[in-house]
Amino acid sequence: MSGRTDSDTQDDIRVDAMDDQETRGQAPQDPETDEQPESDEEHGTEDARRARWTATGTGALLALAGLAAAVLRLSGSAPALVPAAYALGAAVCALAAVLGSQGRTRRALWLLIAGVMIMAVGDQSD
Structure with missing residues (x-):
């Protein structure tokens, strides 16, 4: 040594x-x-596919939840603004699902946020 x-x-x-x-x-x-x-070619397509599926699935799920809440609130004694807000929020989330399936995942994310916020504001007015 x-x-x-x-x-x-x-x-x-x-x-x-x-x-x-x-x-x-x-x-x-x-x-x-x-x-x-790491190269972008190696992981780029898989990440993009995962983002599209996530945006589409989340948008569809939130749209269905918003429509279900609108129907439940419509059958109850809530003011008309509440089911309308849930329905509008569900429509925005459905639009986000469509945009997410087309690859516009950033816009879909912001629309999902806006749709949930519309539903939350409608729920607060109850």
């Missing part, structure tokens, strides 16, 4: 590994973090 570190051999190993990856068509690893950089 001479106390000498093997840092100079580690650099040679890293350079050889980077050369091997470049010849195989892979992106070289960052020698500082030793992590493989």
